[in-house]
Amino acid sequence: MRLSHLAYGGDYNPEQWPEAVWEEDVRLMQEAGVNLVSLGIFAWAKLEPRPGEYDFAWLDRVMELLHAGGIAVDLATATASPPPWLSHQYPESLPVTADGVQLWPGGRQHYCPSSTAYRAAAQRLVRKLAERYRDHPALVLWHIGNEYACHVSECFCDESARAFRNWLKKRYGSLDALNAAWGTAFWSQQYSDWEEILPPRKAPTYPNPGQQLDWRRFSSDALLECFDLERSILREITPAIPATTNFLTNFKPLNCWTWAAHEDIVSLDSYPDPADPLAHIDAALNYDLARSLKGGQSWLLMEQAPSQVNWRAQNLVKRPGQMRLWSHQAVARGAEGVLFFQWRASRAGVEKFHSGMVPHAGAGSRTWREVVALGRELRKIDAVLSTQVQADVAILIDWESWWALELDSKPSQAVRLLDQVRSYYEPLYRRNITVDFVAPDADLSSYRLALVPNLYLVRDQTARTLEHFVTSGGIVVMSFFSGIVNEFEHIRLGGYPAPFCNLLGLRITEFAPYALDQQNVIITDAGQHFPCTLWSDVIDLEGAEALAQYGDDWYANRPALTRHRVGRGEAYYLGTRPNEAGMDWLLNRACQAASVEPAAIVPTGVEAVLRQTADTRLLYLLNHGATAATIALGAPCTDLLTDRRHIDSLTLESQAVAVLSS
Ligand code: GLA
Numbered sequence: 001m002r003l004s005h006l007a008y009g010g011d012y013n014p015e016q017w018p019e020a021v022w023e024e025d026v027r028l029m030q031e032a033g034v035n036l037v038s039l040g041i042f043a044w045a046k047l048e049p050r051p052g053e054y055d056f057a058w059l060d061r062v063m064e065l066l067h068a069g070g071i072a073v074d075l076a077t078a079t080a081s082p083p084p085w086l087s088h089q090y091p092e093s094l095p096v097t098a099d100g101v102q103l104w105p106g107g108r109q110h111y112c113p114s115s116t117a118y119r120a121a122a123q124r125l126v127r128k129l130a131e132r133y134r135d136h137p138a139l140v141l142w143h144i145g146n147e148y149a150c151h152v153s154e155c156f157c158d159e160s161a162r163a164f165r166n167w168l169k170k171r172y173g174s175l176d177a178l179n180a181a182w183g184t185a186f187w188s189q190q191y192s193d194w195e196e197i198l199p200p201r202k203a204p205t206y207p208n209p210g211q212q213l214d215w216r217r218f219s220s221d222a223l224l225e226c227f228d229l230e231r232s233i234l235r236e237i238t239p240a241i242p243a244t245t246n247f248l249t250n251f252k253p254l255n256c257w258t259w260a261a262h263e264d265i266v267s268l269d270s271y272p273d274p275a276d277p278l279a280h281i282d283a284a285l286n287y288d289l290a291r292s293l294k295g296g297q298s299w300l301l302m303e304q305a306p307s308q309v310n311w312r313a314q315n316l317v318k319r320p321g322q323m324r325l326w327s328h329q330a331v332a333r334g335a336e337g338v339l340f341f342q343w344r345a346s347r348a349g350v351e352k353f354h355s356g357m358v359p360h361a362g363a364g365s366r367t368w369r370e371v372v373a374l375g376r377e378l379r380k381i382d383a384v385l386s387t388q389v390q391a392d393v394a395i396l397i398d399w400e401s402w403w404a405l406e407l408d409s410k411p412s413q414a415v416r417l418l419d420q421v422r423s424y425y426e427p428l429y430r431r432n433i434t435v436d437f438v439a440p441d442a443d444l445s446s447y448r449l450a451l452v453p454n455l456y457l458v459r460d461q462t463a464r465t466l467e468h469f470v471t472s473g474g475i476v477v478m479s480f481f482s483g484i485v486n487e488f489e490h491i492r493l494g495g496y497p498a499p500f501c502n503l504l505g506l507r508i509t510e511f512a513p514y515a516l517d518q519q520n521v522i523i524t525d526a527g528q529h530f531p532c533t534l535w536s537d538v539i540d541l542e543g544a545e546a547l548a549q550y551g552d553d554w555y556a557n558r559p560a561l562t563r564h565r566v567g568r569g570e571a572y573y574l575g576t577r578p579n580e581a582g583m584d585w586l587l588n589r590a591c592q593a594a595s596v597e598p599a600a601i602v603p604t605g606v607e608a609v610l611r612q613t614a615d616t617r618l619l620y621l622l623n624h625g626a627t628a629a630t631i632a633l634g635a636p637c638t639d640l641l642t643d644r645r646h647i648d649s650l651t652l653e654s655q656a657v658a659v660l661s662s
Contacts, residue, residue: 001140001242003072005035006338006378006385008302010357012037015046016346024063026069028358031396032368033375034071037343038302039063040106041076041146045083048125056132063525067138074244075139077129077230077326079122080146081108092327096157103152107350111154113222119229126230130237141242143302144230147269152217153253156199161163165194167218180490182210206408209489211378216403228262246302249286250418252406255399257439260293265477269303269341272326272492274316280624285425285606289397291334292437295550296388298336301327306340306367307355315353320366321655324374324591325622328657331381332609334621379503381640381659387611387618389510391436392596394447395424397657398440401457404489405481411514414534415481420453423577424477427584432598432608433591444469446596451587452478457485458492462500470503470649471567475594477586478504480537496537505543506571511575512536512555522549522560522578530582532560537575544573547589561586603629606652619660623652637662 001007010027014022018078029037040047048054066073087094087105093115095103103110111118134140136477154160172178175191184190189208191197200215225507232387242264249254249270260266268290272279290299306323308315319327327338345356355369402417428435436447440462444450450469455462463483470476480498483497492498495507514533520532526549538549539559546559564571570593574586600608605625611618619637623629630651637660638645652658 001037002174003035003071003140003337005382006331007030007036007339008375008378009034009071009302009343010038010340011342012039012040013042013342013344015040015043015058015349017344019058019061019256021344022065025358026065026071028363028394029071029160029343029570030069032372035377035442036072036074036140036337036339038067038339039066039076040075042078042081043141044078044081044125045078047078047129048083049380051085051121052101052124052210054128054657056128063133063136065136065296066137071138072140072143073136073138075129075133076143076144076409077122077126077145079125079144079226079230079453081158082111082118086111086118086121090115092157092159093157095152096160097158098200101391102158103249107151109151111152111273112157113152113219113226114155114160119226120121121514122226123229123233126233127237131181134238139238141243141265142234142238142241144227144234144243144245147246147248148223148227149220149251149253153223154199154215155556160222161198163222164199164215164218165197166595167221168197168214169194171214182208182214183488183490184208209404209407209409212407213400213404213489216253217255218629220253220258220399223254224259224262227259231262242301244302247290250282252399253400256289256293257399261475263294265289265300266293266297266304267300270301270330271303271305271309273310274308274318274322279428280326280329281420281426282605283326284333284429285422287330287333287335288391289390289437296334296436298334298385300337300339300599301330301335303341304330304338305355306357306359306371308353312356317355319655320370323367323370323375325414325624325655325657327374328620328659329607329622330612331378331384332613333621336385338374356491377641383616383640383661384618384659387613387616389434389609389611389628390543391434392447392594393428393435393449393451393591393623394432394438394442394444395421395435395451396440396442396455397421397437397455397457398457398462400487402456403442403456403555404485404660405456407489411481411511412535413452414513416514417454420479420577423580423583424451424453424587427580427587430584430587431591431605432600432602433596434599434609441465445472447474449475449477449590449596452482454474454479455482457487457489458483458499460499466500467503467566470569470571473568475570475590477572477573477574477590480535480576498607501542503564503571505541505566505571506559506562506573507540507542507573508537509540510538512538512553520553520576522548522576522582523551524548524561526586528585530585531576532576532582534577536560539573540573550576550587567573571634574615604632606631611640617662619662621650621652622659623654623656626654628653633660633662
């Protein structure tokens, strides 16, 4: 993007307001330091009030006003919410659930991702928009769709069924290959004609897992095709303008590794709940993931709430200072801009109680004052734009494995990928050890420690990548129920986890999932006891050593945590889920083995992240704690936010932020 500062702004929906308000909008935007707005995300009906009849005159005026005010535009393709005429004219464009229920218009995102009518209409609109604004000086970014899959991630209609069959034909080539992949010899499911194949619609009992897993892949790809159809028009007409689409946090339906490769810039919408005292930890995880999706490239916080949202049961406001703190957290973790949903709080529609940068009360409000203060303050830290966040630790996450792990009929439905990822992430977060996320076949050579929570589905290549990492000196920590199936969700035979037995120096012949209230304990080689829950692998050592053993039950004294030295590295395996103290103990041990250091040693509750280049080093400190914290400094530093010099130490009030340059 051609912006000379950190991006600051929000979703701008001028179509909800009389034109008289627009000039005030621009004046207020200037007051707040806004330099980027996401324009017209839900304006399709206004831009094309009747099929093929376009009205761009109002958007021309908005674009001109913004440009004259020095505000750049992230122009939406406006295709996230089709106008009523589309489904009226093409009822088959409406989505259908697995139970056969058609979803009606009246909300938003009411389209079947495979609908040819929707796709054709969306492409027509995008071409018109791109042709009209191709040379507009305000245009710096395209905002394709909006939160793909947020409400409708899959559609089970007949048109989707046809698209699924075509997708499967490309994937398998023959029915024999598909029958083998789906294991259709089970329960008399063998297909003899492509036309017999359907989406996994509501069935009497568990549908075929191969079919379900391919359905997830197909559904992510079907939406990606919608994105790509728009992207290719934009690339043809405006090759120099980058494009993004905004992802959601903790979002399972889209394979974000695949999607991010199709975007120029990753952007993320993040709504941490002010009612949750640990919300900032989950936010940090998602920001690290957003940064990792394009290998460390900076990303945009495309949406966050200035204060409360409208869609939780109780919508708490952000306390004074909290919006500032949480905004800086995104920048600390690699964001090149902070934007909000939305600029001006709506006065009608379901989101009228969602906060806006300009609240209903207008400029005489706390939210507005905080918005203005943040906008001004961000101008002081443009230095972050040339820096990067670096991590020595990688957490491996694979959407296909996530989907497969959480299909039905598993040993335990309580094993959920994000819980497991968080059990690794949180102790590291508390120690201020920065983490990247990596795709299964990523190059791991820049990391010292790779964490593999529950990689249930694994391809041979991933197993080789991890083996190579360890033999070259890396440290791996892997949890139970990894390496269990191949990409078709077929068991890898010969003892679990078959592709990793050599690397880990062990073999598992049985695993014992727990009842929800069941507990055991692990006893470490130094005699510490940590309660554990969820699961126990019954491990036979084949070269590895036990670092902890189970304390109870029929597998008491059997290994619970192991280490295998391989080549120049070490592979740890964890057969259960210890409590947080146990995970902290394990990760601390792994970090020591890998010589991984925290960004800074700071009091509990303070988050520390380094953004750096070869010659700049910016230490971000964020106090999420309820009390002031004093941080000892190794060398004198200047806080870019206050311009104050700190010699030996710095005291940060609760919710305060510092960006230290040494
Ligand atoms: C999402 C959407 C926005 C808006 C906000 C409300 O992020 O993209 O259009 O609905 O939620 O929080």
